[in-house]
Amino acid sequence: MTKFFLLFNTVKYLKPIQLFYRLYRTLFKPKVTDSWRRKELNQTSLWIHHTFYDETLLGFEEANFLNCNRPLSFPESWNDESPGKLWVYNLHYFEDFLCHASSNKEKFHIDFFDKWIDGNPLGKGNGWEPYPISLRISNVLKAWLGGLNLQERHFQSIYMQASFLSNDLEKHLLGNHYFVNLKALLFAGIVFDKQTWSEVAINGLLKEIPEQINTDGGYFELTPMYHSMILVDMLDMYNLLRAFPERSSKEFIDLIELYVPKMIWFMEQMHHLDGEVSFFNDSAIGIAPSKNTIMSYAKKLGFEPSLEQTDSLLLEDFADSGYMVASSEKLKLIFDAARVGPDYIPGHAHADTLSFELSIGKERVIVNSGTSQYGMSEQRLLERKTVSHNTVEIDGKDSSQVWSGFRVAKRAKITERRCRVDSGNILMEAAHDGYKTLFGGVIHKRFLDLSCDTLTIKDSFSGVYNSAVSRFYFHPSLKVFLDDDILHVVGDAFKMKSNLSGLDVSLKSTKWHPEFGVSIPNSCLNIKTSDSNLELTFEWKTK
Known part of the structure; x- marks a missing residue:
């Protein structure tokens, strides 16, 4: 029954067009419907070329995607999902055609494209899925506009891929795809x-x-x-x-x-x-x-x-998106007072409502745990859960019901939000109903008061609950320790402390995931409470 409600509370948000095209895609398969005719294509001098990426294709024998180096063996590697489907997808994106070293790799890129054509028969395998096709078409044509000397067989392939894609648009997903x-x-x-x-x-x-x-x-x-x-x-x-x-x-x-x-x-x-x-x-x-x-x-x-930042703290309220940002040349705080995402496509959402991140100078201080992988693993789910973010987890539940790799059932909704500048301080406030149920539950409200050298966080809980845990994850480069009831956080250019007397606290060893395929040990401050209010203040001095 629990799985039924998860599924129901997920599917009910979908648009009718998504449901229609999910059915359509099971009944009809895409195909090429446009015939290639030889064309004289001319590069235009009006195209402004730019490179974007680090090198990822290290010859025909090796590739590095998502911080994972793997040997290549064609044609098997085109559909070998042992390093993960996203890794294989990256092999088909052709982003290396726009890498910073691409001007020295023209012959290799032409040969690589030839190998792709020979090893990926029409409509078969990962390379013909609509998302990889889309990125590859754009990347190859951008590289050609920038000077890559494509031949007729390459243009014919891109043309056939575009025809295939025109019959396989991802209307069942919508969003970025x-x-x-x-x-x-x-x-x-x-x-x-x-x-x-x-x-x-x-x-x-x-x-x-x-x-x-x-x-x-x-x-x-x-x-x-x-x-x-x-x-x-x-x-x-x-x-x-x-x-x-x-x-x-x-x-x-x-x-x-x-x-x-x-x-x-x-x-x-x-x-x-x-x-x-x-x-x-x-x-x-x-x-x-x-x-x-x-x-x-x-x-x-x-x-x-x-305009460049100033010494004074400035407030930016992105009211439509939901984020609030306080920043200066020496400080930045970003507060998530946003919905989880669009109702019909929340696949990239985390249960991170009312979390925040803080930087002092160029040093990150309080950080969410990040994203190291996609897919269906327990690690993927853990990284999406409330427990991995700088917010409050109540009775061991998530503020939004994240499940599977890209699913969200019941979602937290922002019930109130406001922010203002008061005597140079930035005040931010928001509440959500993610822990509310038909039979009770809790409204979580968070208030942040930021100055140039202090941050006060006040959490309040309206309703009945057993216990709440507020978490603060610290960047792994920082020295974090407890001395009696004082938390100390030491960076290269600042020292921070917080008086935790009277609070039920512990310092846990956790992991930070700044990139795909990367996990770095860090520290997390856990504060448990069963009261209706929780307050603490961080103070710092720059060196």
């Missing part, structure tokens, strides 16, 4: 001057961009990592439309120009002062291009960065 499907179809449609593809792509994106990009610029799946990836997609499409003005749409260009500046600002705010992404929902370093890489690309396309 459908977005990159449409982007790939746009690239193929414009490069090959195939109007039916470009029209499907543009008409779809004119609807999806306002749907998937919130009014404050945040990506609606509410993961900073995917936000960066979608921002690159937006910049790529803008670049493409400017490179082929005779095949573009003014309405579409205007829409991108409206959203990109807001997306850049959101990205800047959701990154820490070390220049890397924050860990809310599915986020990790090294998957999306870095902030500096994206900003360099944006500048080439004419989008200027926002």
